[in-house]
Amino acid sequence: MTAFGSSASVVSSICIALGTLYLARRIRTRRARKLPPGPQRTFILGNIAQMPKEKEWLTYQRWTEEYGDVVYLEILGQPIIVLDSLEAATDLLEARGAIYSGRPRLPMAGDLTGFAQGVALATYGSRFRELRKSMQRELGVNMVQRYQAIYQDGSRQLALSAIKASGMLRELVVSARQFAGFTIMKSTYGYTTAPKNDKWLLATEDVMAIFSSAATPGRWMVDIFPALMHLPEWLPGTGFKRTARKWRQMNENVVREPYCWAKDNQDSDSGQSLNFVSSVLGQSREGLTNEEEDIAIWAAGSIFGGGADTTVSAILTFLLAMALSPESQRRGQEEIDAIIGRERLANIADRSNTPFVDAIMKETLRWHPVAPLAIPHLLTQDDEYRGWTFTSGSLFMVNLWSILHNKDVFPDPESFNPERFLTGVTAEKAIKTVKYAFGFGRRSCPGIHYAEASLYVAIATILATCDISDPRDDSGKPITGDHEWQSGTISHPRPYTVKIKPRSESALNLLQGGA
Numbered sequence: 001m002t003a004f005g006s007s008a009s010v011v012s013s014i015c016i017a018l019g020t021l022y023l024a025r026r027i028r029t030r031r032a033r034k035l036p037p038g039p040q041r042t043f044i045l046g047n048i049a050q051m052p053k054e055k056e057w058l059t060y061q062r063w064t065e066e067y068g069d070v071v072y073l074e075i076l077g078q079p080i081i082v083l084d085s086l087e088a089a090t091d092l093l094e095a096r097g098a099i100y101s102g103r104p105r106l107p108m109a110g111d112l113t114g115f116a117q118g119v120a121l122a123t124y125g126s127r128f129r130e131l132r133k134s135m136q137r138e139l140g141v142n143m144v145q146r147y148q149a150i151y152q153d154g155s156r157q158l159a160l161s162a163i164k165a166s167g168m169l170r171e172l173v174v175s176a177r178q179f180a181g182f183t184i185m186k187s188t189y190g191y192t193t194a195p196k197n198d199k200w201l202l203a204t205e206d207v208m209a210i211f212s213s214a215a216t217p218g219r220w221m222v223d224i225f226p227a228l229m230h231l232p233e234w235l236p237g238t239g240f241k242r243t244a245r246k247w248r249q250m251n252e253n254v255v256r257e258p259y260c261w262a263k264d265n266q267d268s269d270s271g272q273s274l275n276f277v278s279s280v281l282g283q284s285r286e287g288l289t290n291e292e293e294d295i296a297i298w299a300a301g302s303i304f305g306g307g308a309d310t311t312v313s314a315i316l317t318f319l320l321a322m323a324l325s326p327e328s329q330r331r332g333q334e335e336i337d338a339i340i341g342r343e344r345l346a347n348i349a350d351r352s353n354t355p356f357v358d359a360i361m362k363e364t365l366r367w368h369p370v371a372p373l374a375i376p377h378l379l380t381q382d383d384e385y386r387g388w389t390f391t392s393g394s395l396f397m398v399n400l401w402s403i404l405h406n407k408d409v410f411p412d413p414e415s416f417n418p419e420r421f422l423t424g425v426t427a428e429k430a431i432k433t434v435k436y437a438f439g440f441g442r443r444s445c446p447g448i449h450y451a452e453a454s455l456y457v458a459i460a461t462i463l464a465t466c467d468i469s470d471p472r473d474d475s476g477k478p479i480t481g482d483h484e485w486q487s488g489t490i491s492h493p494r495p496y497t498v499k500i501k502p503r504s505e506s507a508l509n510l511l512q513g514g515a
């Protein structure tokens with residue numbers, strides 16, 4: 001698929017010429033300002049050639065050692081500032097959240113394909129606030145307790161399918177996806193996904209692949225020259241508009257269809273009252289206005305968008321960590337045996353009584369953060385910081401990976417060590433810092449309580465019932481220490497296998513019989 005047809009028209013040539021002049025002017029203006037240090041830039045292209053293609057977090061961390069914790073980059077005139085310390089990230093994204101909470105505008109993915117209707121790419125403004133309010137009301141720490149039975153059901157299925165997937169490369173990922181899909185679709189819409197090839201999960205996977213293509217940096221000319229968005233579709237070279245129209249329809253379908261299903265089924269046996277949509281609908285006797293319904297549809301859709309891939313990544317990181325760290329696994333199992341016993345499976349309330357298992361979850365989120373660079377924040381007003389001037393429209397990336405591998409807070413950061421949250425002089429600081437795995441300020445993850453509750457139940461269920469061992473990479477070689485993680489906003493471990501066996505016959509019975 002091409003982003004911009006090969007018959008690149010006169011129109012695009014004019015746009016490129018005008019755009020280039022515009023960029024050159026912007027760059028000249030900016031040169032007069034005091035900017036943070038960063039790698040040497042070239043005229044117009046800026047730092048394009050130096051931008052890392054994989055394990056970006058390591059390159060940014062290396063640049064920090066050279067230039068300091070605030071690094072300035074520029075691509076085609078777009079300022080990008082990398083924040084590599086907790087101090088800089090909280091100073092700007094939290095303390096000055098009122099002006100550091102925008103999101104980059106992605107004309108292809110956001111405007112044309114419609115992803116900016118969801119929370120993660122929404123422009124910072126009144127609609128965004130309504131979306132966040134709806135999510136925060138329904139996903140608060142107490143509200144997620146109502147999904148208890150769903151987390152438990154999903155976790156039993158996850159443990160059983162992980163046992164079946166033992167030693168297999170692809171099936172483990174399928175099990176983790178099924179867990180995320182089941183828990184989210186059930187708690188958001190009351191819909192029970194099919195054990196295999198569920199129509200909505202398949203459609204959602206297609207739409208997530210569309211998002212990856214639509215949001216690929218540099219792929220779409222319209223992302224560089226947003227004015228192209230307004231060209232009519234009949235003009236040669238505007239194939240991207242037809243592609244976007246088709247994609248938009250698919251995107252709208254995956255958020256609207258389950259919502260309509262939930263609405264129709266909320267009083268029947270299959271649609272439970274304990275789901276996000278029925279709860280939102282239940283708050284209004286007269287029915288929702290069109291605006292309220294739009295918020296409900298996209299807030300619900302954002303749960304899948306924000307929660308599915310992140311959960312998969314965390315589960316895969318946890319299983320690998322357990323295979324690589326048998327001592328942590330054994331201590332987690334012993335704690336569960338002693339506190340919860342072998343007669344039932346874990347629930348959310350057990351979390352406060354099982355500090356080591358809770359620490360395994362925290363360490364999973366720290367050891368390799370699900371979103372190592374979070375999602376870029378956009379500055380919406382000129383600002384000054386430590387004597388530097390940042391212009392409105394600058395993008396701010398936080399190197400979460402680096403913050404969560406800071407040796408002063410997390411000594412020996414490469415090793416998986418849940419103990420760091422329980423004892424030692426840095427434990428308190430470690431607990432405070434690890435919450436930033438969910439991002440910063442007004443854009444921090446609204447699913448934090450949901451994610452922690454579902455991950456805790458899944459981790460505790462697997463530890464209680466399974467033994468995990470023998471990690472191998474995709475070529476069958478044993479993994480002994482280092483393993484690689486893939487690039488992307490959501491980063492997964494590179495494909496691997498582990499052996500997963502039931503701990504005992506009674507553990508298997510518990511999984512098969514339900515708690």
Ligand code: HEM
Pocket residue numbers: 119120121122132139302303304305306307308310311314365370371374375376377437438439440441442443444445446447448450451
């Ligand atoms: C292990 C699980 C998860 C992790 C580590 C995680 C982490 C993050 C991070 C780092 C961000 C970006 C924050 C920023 O820009 O400063 C984010 C945003 C977001 N997350 Fe999560 N997340 C997880 C699970 C979830 C779940 C379960 C949901 C839904 C229930 C969710 C919904 C969202 C949404 C909607 C956003 C966009 C927020 C906005 O732009 O205002 N996430 N998440």
